[in-house]
Amino acid sequence: xxxxxxxxxxxxxxxxxxxxxxKMYVCGPTVQDNFHIGHARTYVFFDSLAxxxxxxxxxxxxxxxxxxxxxxxxxRAKAENVDFQVISRRYTAEFYALMKALKIDSVNLYALATDxxxxxxxxxxxxxxxxxxxxxxxxxxxxxxxxxxxxxxWGQDPQTLLAGTSANLREDKRDPRDFVIxxxxxxxxxxxxxxxxxxxxxxxxxxxxxxxxxxGPAYNIHGGGMDLIFxxxxxxxxxxxxxxxxxxxSDYWIHTGMVNVNLEKMSKSLKNFVTIREVLASYGSExxxxxxxxxxxxxxxxxxxxxxxxxxxxxxxxxxxxxxMRIKAxxxxxxxxxxxTIERLNGIVGDNMDFRGLFRDVMNLLGTWNASLESMxxxxxxxxxxxxDWLDSxxxxxxxxxxxxxxxxxxGLLLRIRSELRSRREFQLADTIRSSLxxxxxxxxxxxxxxxxxxxxxxxxxx
RNA sequence: GGAUAGGUGGCAGAGCGGUCAUGCGUGGGACUGCAGAUCCCAUUUAAUAGGGUUCAACUCCCUACCUAUCCUCCA
Numbered sequence: 001x002x003x004x005x006x007x008x009x010x011x012x013x014x015x016x017x018x019x020x021x022x023k024m025y026v027c028g029p030t031v032q033d034n035f036h037i038g039h040a041r042t043y044v045f046f047d048s049l050a051x052x053x054x055x056x057x058x059x060x061x062x063x064x065x066x067x068x069x070x071x072x073x074x075x076r077a078k079a080e081n082v083d084f085q086v087i088s089r090r091y092t093a094e095f096y097a098l099m100k101a102l103k104i105d106s107v108n109l110y111a112l113a114t115d116x117x118x119x120x121x122x123x124x125x126x127x128x129x130x131x132x133x134x135x136x137x138x139x140x141x142x143x144x145x146x147x148x149x150x151x152x153x154w155g156q157d158p159q160t161l162l163a164g165t166s167a168n169l170r171e172d173k174r175d176p177r178d179f180v181i182x183x184x185x186x187x188x189x190x191x192x193x194x195x196x197x198x199x200x201x202x203x204x205x206x207x208x209x210x211x212x213x214x215x216g217p218a219y220n221i222h223g224g225g226m227d228l229i230f231x232x233x234x235x236x237x238x239x240x241x242x243x244x245x246x247x248x249x250s251d252y253w254i255h256t257g258m259v260n261v262n263l264e265k266m267s268k269s270l271k272n273f274v275t276i277r278e279v280l281a282s283y284g285s286e287x288x289x290x291x292x293x294x295x296x297x298x299x300x301x302x303x304x305x306x307x308x309x310x311x312x313x314x315x316x317x318x319x320x321x322x323x324x325m326r327i328k329a330x331x332x333x334x335x336x337x338x339x340x341t342i343e344r345l346n347g348i349v350g351d352n353m354d355f356r357g358l359f360r361d362v363m364n365l366l367g368t369w370n371a372s373l374e375s376m377x378x379x380x381x382x383x384x385x386x387x388x389d390w391l392d393s394x395x396x397x398x399x400x401x402x403x404x405x406x407x408x409x410x411x412g413l414l415l416r417i418r419s420e421l422r423s424r425r426e427f428q429l430a431d432t433i434r435s436s437l438x439x440x441x442x443x444x445x446x447x448x449x450x451x452x453x454x455x456x457x458x459x460x461x462x463x
Numbered sequence: 464g465g466a467u468a469g470g471u472g473g474c475a476g477a478g479c480g481g482u483c484a485u486g487c488g489u490g491g492g493a494c495u496g497c498a499g500a501u502c503c504c505a506u507u508u509a510a511u512a513g514g515g516u517u518c519a520a521c522u523c524c525c526u527a528c529c530u531a532u533c534c535u536c537c538a
Contacts, residue, residue, distance in 0.1 A: 009467080029538065042538040072536070156466045156534070179535065225538030229467090235535085257468085258532060267537065294486090295476080299468070300531060306474070310487045320500065356477070360485050370501055427496055434498075445500055452500090
């Protein structure tokens, strides 16, 4: 498969190892506040990428960090007059809950920064000993001039940066570009003991210590939002490669585009963010996932209500047909396997994770299947179902209703009564029953004398 | 100012040097007791502006303009 690599600046073939584990690392969030759908975009994408690689025979170890010690967490704790861990634990729990709600379940391990303080101190220590870092009055800094490739991922000459920032050279920083890897404690701040006194880690080194602990000096895929390229990922490269002496940290660098609102990046500071919670109140995970995946992963998405509305229309079409086919197939049990259609669609996704192209082709298939649903053979039906199951296994965009033809329950009773009414042409009462059931979240479709139905998990509370 | 990615129909957004993108929305029709679902047709003489190359450009080249992200908070 091919994918756009930030460092190479072009689509390159992923020469991933078939025989061993793919080590994939994605930068997680800072647990300081509520999460917005910009976060969701990145994590949904990498969830689908991991799942796609797995169904194509790769063994993926997906590692993600969580930054649970940070200036902003401390600020928030001060504002609420609580311990910083009250804040970090609250939002870590919220983050896990949101990931579950969005059906993001491919991460093998979430690594908390505060669980890896020893590893962080070890890295700082080794960097200082090797002359890559130095201590100042307020912390320990990485010396950018010792790493010639600094800024390479960002794609800009580091000298440009030097010129632009000469104004904010701090008294004891040797170079304005140098970044902090250990911060000395100020009164009232949380701390850990270290060879440089009480303090806490800088941001960049949290990730490098975690990846080194689990993956060693190099790994295969590093992902994150586009806004992390510089300085964060360039700093990670500088730290890790200075320690390892290798000429690379990750084989591939994959960055997801931003989610914009009114053509501006969604962010805390602009106060234009829409939280995942808010969106989940009105839309299902399938609809959110479709909206976020239905774009080139590296371009910006402009968030709007109509984006979700369009997403809803597509998810409904897919889910309704899927459920009709499942009912028609009887005791259908999902089986892994492949066929020509899956192979073809798999090829589309394999070219730069083109979910958009995938969805386009699936929508075409949907038209064909809908038109021929009544005349489909058993084999054709099972093949169509396997395609949709395959699609759903890594995109998560189909609502699996509790499809039922069981007419023994109370719903069944009402439907039997309604059926009798309809045969007597007493439509007024029959329609009253139908609209009641619809408002209770039961999907109903009259097909001649028969009635197709299932419990619609989209729910009645959603818009 | 620098780096990167773009500027396509009501909206979202592909591909391609010459032939229908697709989806949503909208309008019409078919089916139905009516809904819904589904199908069919239409919305198609769309390409930021100005040059250039070419038999032919939305597609290649140049220039201008515009937008987004980053340039030590950020997914």
